[in-house]
Amino acid sequence: MRVAHEVGPLELADYQRAVRLLLRHPLITAAYPDRSALPLVRRWATQLRADLFETLGYRLLTTGDTARLLRVQDELDATRPALTRTDRPFDRRRYAYLMLTLAALGRAGTQIALGELADAVAADATRIDGLGMDTERKPDRDAFVDAVAWLERRGALALADGSAVDWVNNPDRAEALYDIDREIVGAIYRPSRVLQHMRSVTALLEGDSSLAQGRETTRRTAARKARRLVLEQPVVYFADVAESLRGQLRSPALAEDLERLTGLGVERRAEGVAIIDISGRLSDVRFPGGGTVAQAALLLAARIAVYCGPNNRVSRPALLPVPTAAERLAEAAARIDSALPYRTVLEELAGDVPASGAEQIEPATYPFLPDAWLRRAMKELVGQYGAAFGAQWRADPDRLLGQAVALLAGLRLVATVEGGVLALPLLARYRGVTAEVKSRTQPTLFEDA
Structure with a gap:
């Protein structure tokens, strides 16, 4: 090919x-x-x-x-959430309002008033246990307008008159009128399965159908999956995938195909494969990046890499097993499935939950850094580099640590486990990172991070 x-x-x-x-x-x-x-x-x-x-x-x-x-x-991936008007990740309420808003727009004409749309969403939301929507409550109005703004940015809605912000602040005295682009509304929601036909969220995932395929089809399917994993994940570790995929990941053809397709380099090392996108042309998260959290995460990564490196002969960290991809999927699926509305499942149309058929993978072990070590390291970093950090972060190093660890975990540089994190192989790339501290002369430096 x-x-x-x-x-x-x-x-x-x-x-x-x-x-x-x-x-x-x-x-x-x-x-x-x-x-x-x-x-x-x-x-x-x-x-x-x-x-x-x-x-x-x-x-x-x-x-x-x-x-x-x-x-x-x-896989079930929570690292690329929908974002609010202030670039904060959607919570469950906002996702629910977004789906209900799409449903209401599907029943509407070519224009709709924001108040009318809110009433339609509220009527549907009140029929859902644990959700509800009261347009008299500003938090509910804020969540609803975040969903509307998400659709507006994509062109599904276009403001014709009025102001959504004014409506949020005073719905009795303000209104907003939107034009509806039905073509875009229809393009947004294209599920691979109907919710009422599912007993588990895993039904949305690509199943393992190799038993029903011939050898060539099985090879092509595995090659596609290997390319997808490299494209969709910051790094794919060989220890995290089945043996049937490791050969595809090591294949020179995979790197050649992805490099020609994307224009980005593919790096293969003993531990795994990653697309290198320092410029941020494909990645939704740039690392290293600007802002206090990204800089603190980089400094923390460097400190962890040194501590876990070969030159540390004083206090070697313990090695603990990292949860496998199958274990992470099972845990995430169990949490999601516990909230599925099984009362609406049409049993005669619902397919069985697909058996994974996955090969058993022996979990790899990686250096363990306990929470106490991480807190101590972050306090030292704040003391050493705090002149470049925002005042809000200097005053709350534990919050900064939580944000930094979440960023590193999303990039597969560490894995969060009970009581701490495991240092994953790609972290070694940042061993020896140095930082130039610039004193804060502007109170807003990094405040937006």
């Missing part, structure tokens, strides 16, 4: 930019993420459709005003 086989050398960078746009933004509209994105994707739509399906198993659907990439899910 040759990726982008009909793309000339002079146009390859332009094609790769279209690939990265789609992978980073599975829904592209005339205005989202910017006005140049849709024309670029439409120009390369035929080649994109062929390459993304052949290499990854993804399907690209294009219309006059949208391009929608339908991904295949291999």
Whole structure:
């Protein structure tokens, strides 16, 4: 297989930019993420459709005003949440309001008032145990408008008159009117399974059907999954996947295909494979990056790497097993499944929960850093580099530690376990990192982090 086989050398960078746009933004509209994105994707739509399906198993659907990439899910991933108007991750209430808002818009005409939309969502929300929505409560109005703003940014709604902010602050005296783009509304929600046909969230994931496939089909399926894992995860550790995938991950063809597809380098080491994207052209999180949390995380990573490195002969950390991918999936699925509305499942249409058929993987062991060690290290870092940190972080090093560890865990540099973290192999990349401290002369430096 040759990726982008009909793309000339002079146009390859332009094609790769279209690939990265789609992978980073599975829904592209005339205005989202910017006005140049849709024309670029439409120009390369035929080649994109062929390459993304052949290499990854993804399907690209294009219309006059949208391009929608339908991904295949291999894992439950919570690292790329929807964001509010203030760039905070959606909570469960906001996700629920977003789904109910989409449902209400599907029943609406070409325009709708914000108050009317809120009443429709509230009527549906009150029928859901534990949810509800009271437009008299400002927290509920804030959560609802965050869902509306998420749709507005993607072009599903366009403000025709009024102000949503004014409505949030005083719904009795303010209103907002929105135009509805039904094509975009329909493109946003494209589930692979209907909720009423599912007994478990794992039904949304790509199952292991190798027993029903021939040898060539099995090989192609494994190759697609290996490419997806490398693209969708910060790093894929060989110890974390079944033996059937390790050969695909080590294959030179995988690196060649992904490098030609994305324009980014693929790094293979003894422990695993990762796409290197220092420029942030594909990744949704840049690391190293700006802001207090990212800088503190980098300094903490460097300190952990030194402590776990070969030159530390004073106090070697204990080695503990890291949860395998199957164990992480089982834990996450159990939490989600406990909240599924089983009363609405149509038993005659619900398929069985797919058996994973996964090979048993012996868990790898990695250096363990207890919470006490992490707290001590962060306090030392704040004392040493605090001149470059925001006052709010200097006053609360435990909160800074929590944010920094969450960032490192999301990048698969550490794994959080009870009582501390495990240092994963990619962390060694940051051994020896140095920092230049610049004293804060502006009270707003890093405050937005």
